[in-house]
Structures are given as C-alpha cells and as structure tokens.
Amino acid sequence: MSKIKSAWRKFIGFIKKAIQSIKLFFGKPKVKKIFLSIWIAIKKTILFIFKLLKQPVIINSLLAIFFGLVVGFIVMWATAGSFDIAVQGLMRLVKGGSTNLQSFGNVLFRSAPLILVGLSVAFAFKTGLFNIGASGQYMVGGITALYIANLVTMPAPYHFILAALGAIVAGAIWGFVPGLLKSKFNVNEVITTIMMNYIATYLTVILAYRTAVYDNLLTAVNTTFPTANIPKVGLDTIFPNSNIDLSIIIAIGVAIVIWFILKKTTLGYQLKAVGFSPEGSKYAGINNKRNVIISMMIAGALAGLAAAMSYLPLKPDYFRPVTKINAMGFEGISVALIAFSNPIGIIFSGVLISYIKQGALTMQFVGFNKEITNIITSVIIYMIAISSFIGFYFRNRSQKRKIKKMLLKKGGETDVS
Amino acid sequence: MYHNLLSYLALVLVVAIPLIITAIGGMFTERGGVTNIGLEGLMVIGAFLGILFINKVPAEAVGGRYVLFFLGSLVAALGGVLVSFFHAIAAVKMRADQIISATAINILTPALALFLTFTLNLGQGDKLPINANPFRISEVPILSKIPFIGDLFFTNVLPSIYVGIVILIAAYIVLYKTKFGLRLRSCGENPHAADAAGINIYRMRMTGVMISGALAGLGGFYLILGFTIEFDANVSGYGFLAIAVLIFGNWKPFNVALSALLFSALLTLSKGVAFFPALENLNINSNVWSMLPYVATIIVLILTSKNSLAPKAIGQIYDKGER
Numbered sequence: 001m002s003k004i005k006s007a008w009r010k011f012i013g014f015i016k017k018a019i020q021s022i023k024l025f026f027g028k029p030k031v032k033k034i035f036l037s038i039w040i041a042i043k044k045t046i047l048f049i050f051k052l053l054k055q056p057v058i059i060n061s062l063l064a065i066f067f068g069l070v071v072g073f074i075v076m077w078a079t080a081g082s083f084d085i086a087v088q089g090l091m092r093l094v095k096g097g098s099t100n101l102q103s104f105g106n107v108l109f110r111s112a113p114l115i116l117v118g119l120s121v122a123f124a125f126k127t128g129l130f131n132i133g134a135s136g137q138y139m140v141g142g143i144t145a146l147y148i149a150n151l152v153t154m155p156a157p158y159h160f161i162l163a164a165l166g167a168i169v170a171g172a173i174w175g176f177v178p179g180l181l182k183s184k185f186n187v188n189e190v191i192t193t194i195m196m197n198y199i200a201t202y203l204t205v206i207l208a209y210r211t212a213v214y215d216n217l218l219t220a221v222n223t224t225f226p227t228a229n230i231p232k233v234g235l236d237t238i239f240p241n242s243n244i245d246l247s248i249i250i251a252i253g254v255a256i257v258i259w260f261i262l263k264k265t266t267l268g269y270q271l272k273a274v275g276f277s278p279e280g281s282k283y284a285g286i287n288n289k290r291n292v293i294i295s296m297m298i299a300g301a302l303a304g305l306a307a308a309m310s311y312l313p314l315k316p317d318y319f320r321p322v323t324k325i326n327a328m329g330f331e332g333i334s335v336a337l338i339a340f341s342n343p344i345g346i347i348f349s350g351v352l353i354s355y356i357k358q359g360a361l362t363m364q365f366v367g368f369n370k371e372i373t374n375i376i377t378s379v380i381i382y383m384i385a386i387s388s389f390i391g392f393y394f395r396n397r398s399q400k401r402k403i404k405k406m407l408l409k410k411g412g413e414t415d416v417s
Numbered sequence: 418m419y420h421n422l423l424s425y426l427a428l429v430l431v432v433a434i435p436l437i438i439t440a441i442g443g444m445f446t447e448r449g450g451v452t453n454i455g456l457e458g459l460m461v462i463g464a465f466l467g468i469l470f471i472n473k474v475p476a477e478a479v480g481g482r483y484v485l486f487f488l489g490s491l492v493a494a495l496g497g498v499l500v501s502f503f504h505a506i507a508a509v510k511m512r513a514d515q516i517i518s519a520t521a522i523n524i525l526t527p528a529l530a531l532f533l534t535f536t537l538n539l540g541q542g543d544k545l546p547i548n549a550n551p552f553r554i555s556e557v558p559i560l561s562k563i564p565f566i567g568d569l570f571f572t573n574v575l576p577s578i579y580v581g582i583v584i585l586i587a588a589y590i591v592l593y594k595t596k597f598g599l600r601l602r603s604c605g606e607n608p609h610a611a612d613a614a615g616i617n618i619y620r621m622r623m624t625g626v627m628i629s630g631a632l633a634g635l636g637g638f639y640l641i642l643g644f645t646i647e648f649d650a651n652v653s654g655y656g657f658l659a660i661a662v663l664i665f666g667n668w669k670p671f672n673v674a675l676s677a678l679l680f681s682a683l684l685t686l687s688k689g690v691a692f693f694p695a696l697e698n699l700n701i702n703s704n705v706w707s708m709l710p711y712v713a714t715i716i717v718l719i720l721t722s723k724n725s726l727a728p729k730a731i732g733q734i735y736d737k738g739e740r
Contacts, residue, residue: 075529079536130516132454181715185722190454190516191664192718194657195711202708323707325654333520369535369543374528382507382521389511 056391057340064338064383065352069094072376076368089368096359105239107355109313112247115350116306117328118335119258120171120299124189125341126262127295128275129182133193134303135329136200137174141167141304142311142319143204146221149228149312150213159227164308171304172297174200179296183289189296197325208321220318221311230313247309252347254305259343271295303329334377337384353377421692423568428689430569432655433681434581435460435640439659440666440673441588442497442632448592448668449625450605450730455504455519456633457656458526459497463634464641465530467493468545468648476551486552486576490635497634498627500526505626509619512734523656530650545648547641549575577639584632589670601625605728608735618735633659658684661714667726683710 025031052058069090077086097107117134124131145167154162178192208214208221215222230245238244262268273281274291282288306328310317335353339345356377360370439456446453453459471489476482500522507518535543557571570578592598603611604621612618633656640655641648662680666673682689687706690696 075532079533177715181719185719187715187718187722188664191657191661192715194654195661195714198654198711199708202704202711206702206704323704324651330520330524334524337517337520367536369532371528371532371535371543374524375532378521378525378528381524382503382518385513385517385521386507386511389513 057342058345060384060387060391061338061340061345061349064380064387067383068376068380071379072372075375076372080367085366089363089366089372092363092366093356093359093372096362097355099362101239102241103358105236105242105244107351107358108239108248109242109244110357111351111354112251113306113310113328114331114335114354115251115255115346116302116309117332118339118346118350119255119343120302120306121329121332121336122339122341122343122346123258123262123302124295124299125336126268126275127271127291128278129179129189129292129295129299131175131193131296131299131303132190132329132333133175133178133196134299134306134332135326136193136197137171137300137303138307138328138332139197139200139204139326140174140307141171142307143207143221144170144304145228145308146311146319147207147213149225150222154227156227157231159225160230160312163228163312164305167304167308168301169304171307172301175296175298175300175303176293179293182296183292197329201323201325204319205321205323208319214321218318220320223311223316223318228312230309232314243313243315245313247313250305250309251350254302255343255347258302262343267294303332306332331377334381337381338377340384423565425685425689425692426569427574428685429678429681430578431575431643432640432684433678434578435636435643436655436659436662436677436681437636437674438581438584438639439633439636439656440662440677441584441670442629442636443659443663444588444592444629444666444668444670444673445601445632446626446629447663447731448605448728449601449622450608450728450733450735451505451508451622451626452515452732453501453504453519453626453629454516454657454660455501455522456629456659457652457654458519458523459501459630459633460637460640460652460656461530461650462500462526462637463493463497464637464648464652465526465534465545465650466496467634467638468547468641469539471552472540472545472547482551483576490577490580490638493634493638494631495634497630497632497637499630501627501630501633502623504630505623508626509622509735512736515732515734527650534650540648543649547646547648549642552576552642575639575643577643580635581639584635585670585674592670597624602728604735605730608730608733612735612737618737622735658710658714661718664725664727665714665717665721667721668728669726680710680714683713686710 026035053062072093073086073090076089077083080086080089096103098104117138120134120137121131145163148163148166149159152159152162174196178187178189178196181187181192182189213221230247232245233249235244235246235248236242260268262272270281270286270291271294273284273286274288274295278288281291310328311319331353335346335349338349338352353373356373357370360368360373363372364370439460442459443453443456467489470492471485474485474488476485479485479488504515504518504522507513508515531543534540534545540546552575554574554576555572561567561571563571592602600611600616601621601624603614603616604618604625608618611621636659637652637656640652658680659677662677663673665680666676686709687703690701690703690706
C-alpha cells in the first residue's frame with residue numbers, strides 16, 4: 001500500500017511541477033506574445049472562413065452541390081433498388097478521388113484543363129456573352145498544339161511553350177470569329193459558336209487524319225514528342241505515381257491573372273460594364289464592339305490553352321478523329337456556373353468536377369454508369385440557376401415575418417394604452 | 418439519275434421532318450419570349466423514351482404497329498413536356514437565366530438516358546437498338562401512283578412525314594388564327610402591354626415552353642427512328658441546328674419549314690454526294706461536305722441579320738413589378 005501511496009505522491013508532484021513549468025514558460029512575455037498571435041491568427045482564419053461561407057454566393061454553391069449529391073443518391077437508389085448499394089455507390093463517389101495521394105494527384109492533373117475551359121466560359125459570361133463554343137476553340141487549340149509538338153523540333157522547355165502558344169493563338173482565332181460577327185453584324189453568339197464547334201470538329205478530323213501526325217496503331221494523333229511534354233517540375237514527388245505536372249500550377253496562375261484583369265484593370269472594368277449594360281457602357285464612352293471581340297478572343301485563348309494542357313502531358317488525352325463535338329466545352333460551362341463565374345471559385349469548382357469524375361470511375365465497380373456525374377452536375381447547375389430566386393423568396397419571407405412581428409408589437413402597445 | 422435524285426430527296430426528308438417539328442417547337446417558346454437552347458436535351462429525352470417504348474411494348478398488345486408508333490410518339494412528346502416543365506418553371510416563374518437552366522437540361526437528359534440504359538440493362542451496354550422497318554409504310558394505295566410525289570411521299574416512308582406536315586399546318590393555324598396564338602405572340606413582343614390587357618404572361622410562356630418540349634421530344638424520336646440503328650443518347654446537335662433553322666426562318670412557320678428543307682439538303686450532302694457522280698468526281702473529303710451546312714449557316718446569319726424579325730422581348734425575364 002505504502003508503495004502505491006508514495007508512487008501516487010511522486011506522480012502528483014511531477015504533474016504539479018510540470019504545470020508550474022508550463023505556467024512559467026507561458027508566463028514569459030515573449031512566448032506569451034507568440035502564442036497570442038498564433039491564437040489570433042487561427043481565430044481570424046476561422047472567422048474569415050465563416051464570413052466567406054456566409055456569403056450568399058458560396059452558400060448557394062454549396063447548397064446546390066449538396067442537392068446535386070442528394071438527387072444523384074436518389075437516382076442510384078431508385079435504379080439499384082437497394083439502399084445499401086446506393087450508399088456504397090455514393091461513398092465511392094465521394095471518396096474515390098482521395099483514396100490515396102496518387103488518385104488525388106490525378107484529380108488535380110485532370111482538373112487543370114477543366115479550370116481553364118471554365119475560365120474561358122466565365123470570361124465571356126462577364127461580358128454578357130455565352131460561349132458554348134469553348135469545345136470548338138478547345139479542339140482547334142488541341143490540334144494546333146499537337147501539330148507543333150509533332151512537326152517542330154526544338155529544345156525541351158521552348159518546344160512546350162511554343163506548342164502552348166500555338167494552341168492559345170488558334171483558340172483566340174476561333175473565338176475572334178463569333179466576336180466579330182456579334183459586334184459587326186449583331187449575330188447571336190450562341191448560334192455562331194455552336195456552328196464554329198461543328199466546323200472545328202470536321203476541320204480537326206481532316207487535320208488529324210494527315211499521315212504526318214496520325215498514328216495508325218493508336219488510332220489517334222501521335223503522342224510521343226518528348227521535348228513538347230508538359231514538365232513535371234517535381235510535383236510527382238509530392239503525389240507519387242500520379243500524372244500531375246505543371247498544368248495545374250499554370251491553371252491556378254491563369255485563374256489568378258484573370259481575376260486580376262477582371263477586378264483591377266481598366267479592361268476588366270470595361271468588359272464587365274459591357275456585360276452589365278451594353279447601352280450604359282456605350283453612353284459612358286466604352287467601345288462596345290471592340291470589347292466584345294476582345295472578350296471572345298481571350299475566352300478562345302483560354303480554351304485553347306486548356307487543350308494544350310490535356311493533349312501535351314506525358315499521359316495525354318488522345319486526340320481521336322471523331323465527328324463528335326468534344327464534351328470539354330460543356331463541362332467548362334458547368335465549372336463556370338458552379339463558381340458563379342468567379343475566377344478564384346473556378347479553381348475549386350474545377351477540382352470538384354474532376355474529383356467527382358474520378359469518384360464516378362470507381363463507381364463502375366458497383367455497377368453504376370459513370371454518367372451519374374453529369375446527372376449530378378446538371379442538378380447543381382439547375383439549382384444554381386434558380387438559387388437567386390429561392391434566396392430572394394426566403395429573404396422576402398423573413399422580412400415579411402419581421403414586419404408582422406413589428407405590427408403585432410405595435411398592436412399590443414395600442415391595446416395597453 | 419431520277420432514282421439517285423429520289424433517294425437523295427428521301428434522305429433530305431428524313432432529316433427535314435424532325436428539324437421542322439423541333440424548330441416549330443422552338444418557335445412556340447421563342448414567340449412567347451423564352452429562349453430554349455435546351456431543345457437538344459429535349460430531343461434526347463423524347464428519342465430515349467419513345468424508342469424504349471416501341472422496343473419494350475409488343476405491337477400486338479396495343480393493337481397494331483401503327484398504333485404502337487403513335488403511342489411511342491405520344492410517350493416521346495410527354496417526356497419532352499415533363500422535362501421542359503423544369504425549364505419553364507425556372508425560366509418563367511423563378512426568373513432564372515434562361516440559358517443556364519436550359520443548359521442544365523442539355524447536360525441532364527443524355528446522362529440520364531445513358532445511365533438508365535446501362536444500369537437497368539435496357540439495351541446493349543449503353544446503347545438502345547432501333548428497328549424502324551416495321552413502321553415503314555411500303556405503299557399508300559392510290560396516292561403512290563402519282564409520278565414524282567407518289568414515289569417521294571407515299572412509298573416506303575415512316576408515318577412521321579405526315580405527322581410533320583400536320584404539325585406544320587396546325588402550328589400556323591394556332592399561331593395566327595387563334596386567340597391563344599395572338600396572346601402568345603404578344604407575350605414575346607411586349608409582355609407589359611400584354612399583361613395590361615389581362616393576359617397571364619406566366620401561364621402563356623409556360624405553355625409555350627411546354628409545347629416546345631412536346632415537339633422537340635417528338636422531333637428527337639422521329640430523327641433517331643429514321644436516321645440510325647443504334648441510339649446512344651445523342652442527336653448530333655440537331656437541337657442546336659433547329660435553333661439556327663428557326664432564326665433563318667425568321668420565326669414564321671412556313672419560312673421555318675423551307676429553311677429546314679434547305680438545311681437538310683446541305684446536312685445530307687456528305688451522304689448525298691454518292692448519288693451524284695458529278696460531285697463525287699470532285700474527290701472532296703467528305704468532312705468538307707459535312708462542314709458546309711455550318712459554314713452556310715454562319716454566312717446566312719450574316720446576310721439575314723439586318724432584317725431579322727426576332728420577338729422583341731426574347732430572353733427577357735418578365736417581372737410584374739418592373740416599371
């Protein structure tokens with residue numbers, strides 16, 4: 001017994017000493033200062049996150065994503081006929097992209113072109129233009145990048161840069177045409193960009209079949225061009241075995257640049273003004289027509305760059321000559337809409353779409369088609385389309401309630417008097 | 418030469434009829450002042466449901482293959498109405514951006530069709546097989562004896578050709594000769610004046626959108642039935658083309674029909690070249706022929722942009738409280 005008692009005393013003493021020393025340590029003004037500042041920083045970031053989350057736009061996005069997942073789950077439940085399998089499917093969808101660093105690296109890798117196409121659509125949106133033509137600009141940019149990669153010989157980094165620049169220029173030209181038609185002839189850009197998509201599709205099929213670039217075994221454009229590949233810059237050491245490369249950094253960088261242009265430059269201000277009110281901006285002396293063209297050209301350039309990011313990596317998408325419009329442009333619309341066309345938000349929505357797609361690939365093992373991603377994105381987009389109305393409705397209702405309460409209070413007072 | 422021309426024109430009609438039907442659907446929504454670039458998606462859902470119906474329901478069960486055909490058409494149209502309802506309620510009642518909610522439809526329906534086909538094992542993999550042959554009318558008794566017209570319209574045709582013509586005439590009558598048509602048009606031109614005249618703008622516009630859903634569903638069904646042997650939730654952009662046809666046709670029924678015929682003549686050129694030795698000898702890549710209608714569309718749009726008769730309030734969200 002006494003042994004235990006003495007041990008206990010020793011233990012208590014130790015604890016007391018430890019507490020005292022900790023108190024002493026924190027009592028020192030220097031340490032106190034450091035910890036206080038860290039604590040304040042944590043507090044500030046948490047508050048900032050809360051503030052950010054409280055913004056209606058972000059709340060709307062998150063709610064829409066939640067609704068999308070709910071509907072996706074219901075569709076799975078209804079088709080599988082079993083709750084358990086549907087839950088399994090949903091878990092795979094939610095977890096699939098982050099099972100390990102490799103798969104998350106691949107998610108980031110795949111998100112780079114999505115972010116850039118999203119930026120393309122969003123940039124046109126800001127000028128009041130709807131760029132359904134991102135697909136065409138993407139295809140034209142892709143074939144240009146591949147031609148430069150295959151036919152030009154150059155040392156390593158410059159070859160890649162040239163190919164990417166070629167894609168940008170080709171995309172910009174493809175965006176220029178609808179822009180010009182819109183500003184000169186007032187032809188609806190929705191129709192012209194769709195037509196440009198088809199022209200791009202058939203044009204690229206013709207170009208891709210050329211023997212100089214076509215690979216018969218691959219049934220696609222040749223993909224071995226070591227000097228034109230996107231450099232990996234050591235990112236694959238962080239995400240081992242994944243395909244991640246410089247493209248994601250380029251995409252994020254471009255997103256920030258676009259944000260800067262739209263937010264901080266005269267050009268961005270003018271473009272937004274044109275989008276907000278064409279008549280008003282004209283009155284303010286802004287050259288409407290020029291801005292429409294510039295906006296479409298930048299949008300096209302971004303889509304072209306996106307194509308370079310998907311066709312130039314070591315493990316690229318294959319450029320197959322098929323007479324079908326590339327789906328990338330439509331995915332770009334989703335990415336842009338989910339982020340409400342905010343360039344910084346697009347970084348996240350691009351990663352989100354890429355993440356869901358990766359998860360959907362693993363879902364096929366439980367017997368679900370990967371198309372569930374598009375069902376979910378369409379619900380998200382629909383919810384976003386009607387979100388402002390729903391928000392408005394709720395705000396209206398809460399205001400009405402407040403007024404009712406006030407009236408009731410007043411009514412009570414008058415009763416007393 | 419005669420037979421070549423005939424088979425080319427028959428091919429043109431196969432494409433033209435669905436385009437006419439869909440574009441007329443687009444006319445109803447746009448004349449009411451709501452854009453609907455979701456026609457593509459509505460065509461897909463119509464084609465999916467219609468083909469699923471005629472694949473799964475045996476002809477004997479409903480009393481004959483032509484009854485089955487019309488029931489299939491009905492299902493396709495209803496599917497279009499159902500999906501377009503979502504666009505209607507968002508674009509008209511909830512003041513959503515009309516292009517965004519229509520885009521949602523364009524993304525949703527192909528995905529839904531593929532997902533259901535694959536997960537529920539409705540066809541082979543994610544494709545539905547199509548067999549249109551039982552529905553072909555091999556010969557209409559007396560009419561098929563008329564020299565040219567008999568061969569083109571009354572020999573070995575799908576009944577959809579007659580449905581298309583009926584819809585075209587009905588659309589003209591509804592739009593120009595009825596109270597409903599006048600009201601719908603007024604909603605697209607000046608909704609505030611229409612509202613002041615006691616017309617329920619919301620109801621008119623929603624009806625317009627839903628008519629477009631029905632017709633686009635029907636158009637998609639007929640297109641797929643006449644054009645391919647396998648449906649993979651894809652109507653190859655004909656919904657968008659229908660919008661171009663609509664614009665080129667200046668939002669008027671018979672002009673729309675004419676422009677649809679012109680478009681179809683161009684669209685089928687890549688396949689039709691085989692019928693004309695003179696053109697085939699030019700040895701032009703078939704993809705160049707395929708590109709042609711789209712280039713032509715752009716040129717035509719430039720030429721017609723000056724005297725476009727677009728509904729004035731098109732794409733504008735109607736808000737009662739405005740002004």
